[in-house]
Amino acid sequence: MPDSTSTHPHNERSSWLVVGGGVMGLKIARDLIERGQDVTIAEAAPVMGGLTSAWNLGDVVWDRFYHVTLLSDSKLRDLLTEIGLESEIDWVETKTGFYAGGQLLSMSNTAEFLKFPPLSMIQRLRLGGTIFYASKIKNWRRLEKLSVEKWLRRWSGNGAFEKVWLPLLKAKLGDAYTQTSAAFIWAHTARMYKARRSGAKKEMFGYVPGGYARILDRLVEVLSDRGLTVKTSSPVQQVQSADQGGLNVTFGDGRTEHYDNVVSTIASPLIARSCDELSDDEKHKLSDIRYLGVVCASMLLKEPISPYYVTNITDTWVPLTAVIEMSTIVDSETQLGGNHLVYLPKYLPDDHDGLNESDADYQEKCLSTLEKMYDHFSRDNVLDFKVARAKYVAALATVDYSTRLPRIVTSVPGFYALNSAHILEGNLNVNETIQLGETKLAHEVWPDYQRRIAAGQVSDKPSPDLANA
Ligand SMILES: Cc1cc2nc3c(=O)[nH]c(=O)nc-3n(C[C@H](O)[C@H](O)[C@H](O)COP(=O)(O)OP(=O)(O)OC[C@H]3O[C@@H](n4cnc5c(N)ncnc54)[C@H](O)[C@@H]3O)c2cc1C
Structure with a gap:
């Protein structure tokens, strides 16, 4: 290239x-x-790889933090082509869930969205309209001047903001949402829309068998052959x-x-x-x-817990940003020893004490939360549980950031x-x-x-x- x-x-x-x-x-x-x-x-x-590096969970080697590739990730796919791995990507259609009002709801298509129980029909239409409008915006610099709260209240209305956006923003950004600009929502919406556009309207996510450990090994090997020194x-x-x-x-x-x-x-x-x-x-x-950090548990399970890759959470008592069920994408038999892999992330501002919570406390918090969220969840299902954390993940898109x-x-x-x-x-x-x-x-x-x-x-x-x- x-x-x-x-x-x-x-x-x-x-x-x-x-x-x-x-x-x-x-x-x-x-x-x-x-x-x-x-x-x-x-x-x-x-080891190499930073946020994409891997570790052992039971006998499985997989990414410390969850990673998927989108059909629209053309630069990454070019790099994977160069190192001979692009053709191996396994593309999978995904489903999205919402945990709202104590219920687990599917939100994978427009019909399901239009039935979303916590909102009235008007609120659902305004919410959908906001997402569609955000996906059409080209001039993000205008959005950078407005706070995300102001912008979302304006377009979605106070009802949809309080019931959906606010819990999602707090789950992802903590109190830092008050300083975040509307460009944050624009960037997220644009990525998801791109994913669907290039995938016949379906949300297709992919991974390279072996995960990022394999990508990193191959990339370092290829670059070392070309003269790179790695320390x-x-x-x-x-x-x-x-x-x-x-x-x-x-x-x-x-x-x-x-x-x-x-x-x-x-x-x-x-x-x-x-x-x-x-x-x-x-x-x-x-x-x-300012950065967003993350505490993120990886859990190897005997049985799956849901059919959703991402379960977004609007119930504020849940101390997690989302539940990410990686094994809805990554093949359990060939990649995970017949087991299932779930990530439990909590994003926090870089100066938040929660980033230093002990592994044992975070584990207990996660397991007791899952017991409340999923009737069928039992600790006996857990084969291994590990906690990764990173203080500097993503720079916060504050107002006038650029x-x-x-x-x-x-x-x-x-x-x-x-x-x-x-x-x-x-x-x-x-x-x-x-x-x-x-x-x-x-x-x-x-x-x-x-x-x-x-x-x-x-x-x-x-x-x-x-x-x-
Ligand atoms: C929970 C989570 C989920 C994610 N999901 C996805 C996803 O689904 N799809 C996707 O495409 N991306 C995803 N990402 C984002 C992706 O991981 C990042 O875009 C990418 O890894 C950023 O790479 P980087 O090199 O910029 O930063 P980093 O990976 O942070 O690399 C910085 C490196 O610098 C090293 N370092 C720090 N200080 C020093 C020093 N003094 N001397 C030498 N080295 C130093 C660190 O150890 C680290 O290895 C996710 C990230 C996280 C945390």
Whole structure:
């Protein structure tokens, strides 16, 4: 997938460190290798993949956080084609449920939607109209100026807002919904509409057999064959301009290495802390970005609990954002050892105490909630239960968010801050992350690098000279 900006004379070969071995880091590494560069990835964790990384649940290896691919995820599908996995995607038609008023309801098509019991017919029509209208909006920047509450009350009316939108917003965003802009709802609606449009009006979700563990293994293998160096268990602590030009990078174990360029893909507040030389304005902008975090349980079960991939929850006593039954998509026999996989996520703002709740407390909360929600649910059905958490998942789309974003090309020569916080036209997902990485590398990072080359600011030695301090 090279674009016109990827052609370059071979003598402009310099060393790049990509900080963060998630999807964004891997995509940037791939595109830099494509441009003939020497690329190393430093990942803090012992394994690659960040939010897409996997773990063991019983004998099953699957993603720590649930992931599906949509038919419309063209950038991700291109990448999977490149590494030979796209043709293996298993596409499955999905159903959506709602837990409302103590009842589990199917909401998988328009007919079911029009019968949605908690709402009057007028409220249902206004709710449906709002979703349809949101899907038609092209100019998201207008929405970014309005609070999501104001916008939804205006279009759906107070009744539908109080009964449906408010519980959903609180479940997903906690109290941070009050600062969130209407672009948040637009991004979610647009993704779901795209999924249906490209799938003959059906909601088709897909996964690669073996899950993201397999995708990551193959991608790292392909990129390593092309010259990528991977350093896991290598947290970057500090990036500093070097006297000889380029940047000195200090790792958690005190080791220092020299690179001509560094692209950091880690969360914005962490980027602020990793480079003291950034200006105060840059540090403030990076630190001020609020994130949503998540606590997410993975549960391996003997029996399924529902036919729905997602069960949205509007009953406010339920302390979960949703119930995600992954095994309605992922084949139980071939992928999950004949068992069933359910995720129980709770999204919380990055400074919320709930992100530090102990595994045992979260497990007890989840199991007692499921016992109340599903008559047939029993703890004896649970084969394994594990809790994953992440503080920095998605930057919160606050009012006027895009006007406060820090620049990708920083004031420190050769240091680039390119992470998923720059996703403006969609919600956080792998496809958007890859697309953002590709576009911003091509249109901001690479032109700045070439400008520095032309100005003689990057050494023209053929390969990195790593110096241990
Ligand atoms: C619960 C949940 C459900 C999701 N569902 C879907 C889905 O269904 N479909 C979909 O497409 N997407 C989904 N996503 C989103 C998807 O996971 C993200 O879009 C993607 O993983 C973001 O990748 P990233 O590289 O930007 O960030 P990350 O994966 O967070 O990568 C950042 C990396 O930087 C590393 N790091 C941090 N600090 C340092 C340091 N100092 N030095 C070195 N390394 C460091 C971290 O360890 C991490 O590996 C989901 C995410 C979550 C949490």
